[in-house]
Amino acid sequence: MANRLSFPDAALPASTEEIRTRVRAFLEAELANGSFTPRADTWLSGHDPTFSKKLGAEGFLGLTYPKQYGGQERSALDRFVVVEELLAYGAPIAAHWIAERQSGPAIIKHGNDALREELVPGIVRGEIYFSIGMSEPDSGSDLASIRSSAKKVDGGWTINGTKVWTSQAHNNQYFIVLVRTTPQAEANGKHNGMSQFVLDLRSPGVQIRPIRLLSGHHHFNEVVMTDVFVPDHMMLGVEGNGWAQVIGELAYERSGPERILSTYPLLAALVDAVGPNPSAEAAAEIATLVGRMTALRRLCISVAMSLDAGRSPVTEAALVKDLGTQLEGEIPEVARRLVPPGVNERFDQLLADSILSAPGFTLRGGTNEILRGIVARELGVR
Ligand SMILES: Cc1cc2nc3c(=O)[nH]c(=O)nc-3n(C[C@H](O)[C@H](O)[C@H](O)COP(=O)(O)OP(=O)(O)OC[C@H]3O[C@@H](n4cnc5c(N)ncnc54)[C@H](O)[C@@H]3O)c2cc1C
Known part of the structure; x- marks a missing residue:
């Protein structure tokens, strides 16, 4: 039987203790001054921009990012330590969470210079927040069956479609949206013909409707995009490479x-x-x-x-x-x-x-x- 799973022996180096001590001291001080009450599942539901900005100011966000964009070029293990302390304390970290965890790295890896300079420093400061625009009403597990689409127009793209279960879209400024730029019938295979865009959720034509949880809380949303214009430089990466x-x-x-x-x-x-x-x-x-x-x-x-x-x-x-x-x-x-x-x-x-x-x-x-x-x-x- 093939076995290509690989879990290299894992131990945190002693060098991570310095940042653990620092983040714990910060969290103890925040607890003592009443800035938060520990809760469960705060990485998705504890949306608190003031707290995220404090983390940014303390240098706890974007640790692994390039210095050029405000990061510190530290290891993923330093970030791991900071993140596990924030989670263990039940701190309110949802505002910056998606942006810092995956949107920032995606923009650094695939974005053009203009996009990086416009967005990444704000993510590191804990001021720019992202949601994830992947799921659609009939496409969750089978993500490649999405129907939202972008059509090329002068200077950019026009996006139409509906995303669903979009966590915190009502509180965040952007999402990275996965859409078809080539219709599935014309693409060479289901996983081809998709592209990603950074979309400003405050753009004309974006409607954000709440989907309430069992508890009554407003956490996620349906995001309807009707003829939303996205400038060329907001395409993330290469046209058609969205799936990869x-x-x-x-x-x-x-x-x-x-x-x-x-x-x-x-x-x-x-x-x-x-x-x-x-x-x-x-x-x-x-x-x-x-x-x-x-x-x-x-x-x-x-x-x-x-x-x-x-x-x-x-x-x-x-x-x-x-x-x-x-x-x-x-x-x-x-x-x-x-x-x-x-x-x-x-x-x-x-x-x-x-x-x-x-x-x-x-x-x-x-x-x-x-x-x-x-x-x-x-x-x-x-
Ligand atoms: C709290 C929460 C927050 C979320 N936030 C976001 C967000 O911010 N952005 C976003 O894009 N999405 C978000 N999602 C959506 C999430 O990614 C989808 O719910 C998930 O991918 C499943 O898709 P679905 O809900 O359409 O379920 P379906 O794909 O319809 O699946 C229904 C059931 O069928 C099973 N199933 C489906 N296909 C198969 C198969 N091939 N084999 C075996 N079993 C199968 C599934 O396991 C599941 O149990 C969120 C979901 C939750 C619960």
């Missing part, structure tokens, strides 16, 4: 510590709630969760190391996301069983957040069934 570019983004999107730590603040609160002398059942259940999290963390670090080495660990990232999001969803289940409601207000809040967010964990960024298909294909069993 999207696949490259997925290694960033699927492998990070946010795929194991969305409910970590609840796990920490659970340990506090059961106290220093838990029952044997509680101790065993919590130890199992912590053991799994520890193993997954090593895999995440390994993927970060591969990214640092310039590889594109798409399959490894798919495996980590599948296992990690299962764990994230099991934490509230265990917490609910072990601690009755009404004992601890902070625990109750984190549990409620986690239960309401959990259905999305295994869907967003690609469903677990699809991820398992990717892994199976790489292992040669499909």
Whole structure:
């Protein structure tokens, strides 16, 4: 059986401790001055531009980006450490999250100079925010079946179509939108003929409609684009190369510590709630969760190391996301069983957040069934 999965031995170098100490001190000070209350799943729902700008000012964003655009050219492992601390503290990081994690790197890699200079420094300062414009009403897992399209016009392109489940589009300034620039029937294969554009969500012809969550919160949206003009320089990368570019983004999107730590603040609160002398059942259940999290963390670090080495660990990232999001969803289940409601207000809040967010964990960024298909294909069993 072929086995091309590769998880290089993973350990964080001692040099990452300096930035961990710094980000922890920052977070402790922010907690002490009441600037945030720890919540679960804050990387998608905790949209707080003031907090993102503070992170930018402290030099915690765009760590890996080129210095030319405001970055620090540090390793992906330094970024990993900053991100895992932000997640573990349950800090409100959704405003800059997508921009800093994947839009910035995509623009640095595929964008022209004008686009990089216009957008990347603002991402590093925590001032420019992006959403993801991939899914459509009839195209989620089968992303190549998208119907949104761009037509060439003088000086740019005109975009028509509808995107859906667009997280935070009502709060962010831009999204990177995947559209057809050649109709599927004329493209040589389903994955050809797609292109990406950076689209200003405030452009004429863009309508953003809320899709409310079970909890009543407005988190994601339907984005309708009617004859939206996008100037030429906002095309990202090469016309027709959209599919390959999207696949490259997925290694960033699927492998990070946010795929194991969305409910970590609840796990920490659970340990506090059961106290220093838990029952044997509680101790065993919590130890199992912590053991799994520890193993997954090593895999995440390994993927970060591969990214640092310039590889594109798409399959490894798919495996980590599948296992990690299962764990994230099991934490509230265990917490609910072990601690009755009404004992601890902070625990109750984190549990409620986690239960309401959990259905999305295994869907967003690609469903677990699809991820398992990717892994199976790489292992040669499909
Ligand atoms: C909280 C949240 C935030 C999101 N934010 C964004 C965003 O910002 N931008 C964006 O573009 N999208 C976003 N999404 C959309 C997300 O990427 C899609 O929901 C996901 O790709 C699945 O697509 P779908 O919802 O159309 O489900 P479908 O593709 O219709 O799948 C439905 C079910 O069928 C299964 N299935 C489908 N095809 C296969 C197959 N070939 N083999 C086996 N099983 C299959 C799936 O696993 C799933 O269980 C978000 C989703 C969530 C839940």
